[in-house]
Amino acid sequence: MSAPTTPLEWLTVLSRDAAATFVVTVGFALLFAVPRRYLLGSALAGVLGHVARTAAVERGVPLELATLIGATTIGAVSALLARRVRVPMSLFSMSAMIALVPGTFAYRTMLALIALVSTPSPPASLATDALVLGTRTALVVGAIAVGVVSPSLFLDRSR
């Protein structure tokens, strides 16, 4: 996939991204039993966060850093919404952050590890693959946790 250049290409990429993230966030909000009146808020946090990450990735920012940007957006939007309606921010942030989860990275890490142990005398490249994929997965997960939590430490004075 080539990076978008014209405004129309950007609009297409980001609106597709926003639509998919909306479905992911609302789906998980239903699983987490988020009350109906907070569904749109969590969708807003999720869409803004993931679109921010996608925009950053398309501009050439590494995925780990882009995830930190996206997760911080989610944390900030959720903390602001939570402060407005006086409920815990988890109501918004928990389903919102799910779309950032690096599913394919985690799965490919696992496949690489399986290949590593099931190949007789494995080539060094397999070990490198597993290490790189595993490290990136861990960094992205860490970026999600840090990004979602940290804005509330600044925005929520009651804690």
Added chain:
Amino acid sequence: MSDKESPFAWMPDDTADPRGIGLSREALRDAVDLILWGGALLLQSGADTALVERTVAGLAKGLGVDSIDVLVSPNGLVITTTEGEDFRTKLRRVTELGVDLGKMAAVVEIAPRVMTGEVSREALRARLAEIERAAHYPRWLVALAIGAACAAFSQLFHGGPRELGCTLVGGALVMALRQALHKRHVNPYLTVLSASLATGLALTGLAGLARASVTVCVSATAVQLIPGVLFVHAGRDMIKGHIVTAVARAAKATTVVLVIAVGLAVATAITRGLGGPQ
């Protein structure tokens, strides 16, 4: 509240809060019970430790308990209340650390109303019972929504229409399986193991039939099993200094992830043994 603002500032110091005066032994026992109940509901519905402590303190204040100490552990809560030289301690076990943000919000929302005195002890008891019984979204709706979410994930993972179709069906089926096992009170780790095994087998099969990408289909469906709330609350607890609950949550989340990996790995081994994709 400072003495100046307090409507009871005219009273002698030893009767600081008149709501506390009327608290007989029975009333105090009742209040402690309700406070623990509220805290337990929060803990088992996925609240982080700081939120449990804050809400419990608010409930205690509202119910006229003078002084309270709370200990939140991964398996339950302990509170000690002190009235003059007298103190009492009560423990309540919490066995399931689930996620039910609606329940969590309901308990948190009632605390300020208890504090203003709008909700009495009796009303609080009725409300907590109501919250405990409150209905979730219907199961079929959650299964469909998770199917749709997995399908949307396949698009975020750069899949096409084939992957979309496979994950829509597969995601909803795997969710339905989890609901069925949960309803029968199967051990949660066994549930995750079955679900990840089913994900690996079903999605590899579906992807094979539809000539879709196995990696995209399996990972977009398996994402629904990832314990995201536990991970983030582990981080939040750690940052706020609640190390015991932080470590417990992190350990549980890590175990779940390992169980997912085992299930998918076994499924991969089986499908390869059957001549599936390498």
